Amino acid sequence: MRRFWETLETIGASLPGGGPIEKWASPAMAKAIDTMEKELRAAESQAIESPYRDRLRLIRATVQELLVQSRDKYVTISRHPIPSLQAHRIATALQVDGKLDESAWQSATATANFVHMDGGPSEVNTTVKAMCDDTTLYLGFDCQEPNMDKLTLNQRIPSAGLCTDDSVEVMVGSTNIVKDGFLQIMLTADGIYIAMWPKKQGHRTLADLGVRGAAHRGTAGWTAEMEIPLRHFFDAEAQARDVLKAGLYRNRCVFGNHWKFATKMDSERWLCWSPTFVWSFNNPARFGTISLMPPK
Numbered sequence: 001m002r003r004f005w006e007t008l009e010t011i012g013a014s015l016p017g018g019g020p021i022e023k024w025a026s027p028a029m030a031k032a033i034d035t036m037e038k039e040l041r042a043a044e045s046q047a048i049e050s051p052y053r054d055r056l057r058l059i060r061a062t063v064q065e066l067l068v069q070s071r072d073k074y075v076t077i078s079r080h081p082i083p084s085l086q087a088h089r090i091a092t093a094l095q096v097d098g099k100l101d102e103s104a105w106q107s108a109t110a111t112a113n114f115v116h117m118d119g120g121p122s123e124v125n126t127t128v129k130a131m132c133d134d135t136t137l138y139l140g141f142d143c144q145e146p147n148m149d150k151l152t153l154n155q156r157i158p159s160a161g162l163c164t165d166d167s168v169e170v171m172v173g174s175t176n177i178v179k180d181g182f183l184q185i186m187l188t189a190d191g192i193y194i195a196m197w198p199k200k201q202g203h204r205t206l207a208d209l210g211v212r213g214a215a216h217r218g219t220a221g222w223t224a225e226m227e228i229p230l231r232h233f234f235d236a237e238a239q240a241r242d243v244l245k246a247g248l249y250r251n252r253c254v255f256g257n258h259w260k261f262a263t264k265m266d267s268e269r270w271l272c273w274s275p276t277f278v279w280s281f282n283n284p285a286r287f288g289t290i291s292l293m294p295p296k
Helices: 002-014 027-046 052-078 160-164
Strands: 084-089 126-132 136-144 167-173 183-188 193-196 212-217 221-229 243-251 270-272 288-293
Touching: 002 027, 027 052, 126 288, 136 167, 136 243, 160 167, 160 183, 160 193, 167 221, 183 212, 183 221
Parallel strands: 084 126, 084 288
Antiparallel strands: 126 136, 136 221, 167 183, 167 243, 183 193, 212 221, 243 270, 243 288
8 A cells, every 4th residue: 555655646746737748648658647557456456445445436536537538638639730831932912802812822832621629520621821922921711611691790890709700710929929929810701800919918909910801702601811911920130930830710600609619629610720629729739830931
């Protein structure tokens, strides 16, 4: 029993809490949990009377089983690699009208199809293409929608409430995103958009951010286009001016009031380029990378 309690204390001191994912999914963590299971079974075989038997049952239910659940969860998360997207440079600035009909968009690199927040497949296609010039990042969303007559488009002014309409969201920042935060943009299928920097200004629109957005609705889906000034992410002394961290998302609201999906990470309501594995789009640890590339 003494060996069991010493093992429990040693493993408890090594636990990483909520993260990082890599540690929870590591062979060392798997070995620690297996050791805990071995010692727990040995202790259970000896503790046939109360109160020791009851204490061990409590430890199994409140410690060991939760450790196994956490390990399995993070192993699953670790199997979803962080995605990347290339934004090749173009010579001429784009006209941001939401249509994505300029020839440059046809050859731009696209993301894989968006997924649910838990990584499960979506029933509709959502992809993003990216391009850049010396001063601007351009993003083009292509949102398939078989229920165009059911789009939710109630918002009329820029606000943080745009996410309750059918819309797309971008959270983008430098590779030092933990320190600097990120620029957050919401753009509805009606073309109403807001740009914010929550860490700097809270959830208020900032007219001087220079972000522009537009949307276009078709018969089988809708598209959205954004231009984002690169000056927000690279200071004058920055050496690496070619990589951004970004989360790309879609709020699909054709199902009505979104709050009834609040606890369902496998819902079609929340679609992601990179699954967040939490009930929120705001998870910078799961942001992908956008690399600013030379012309094709």
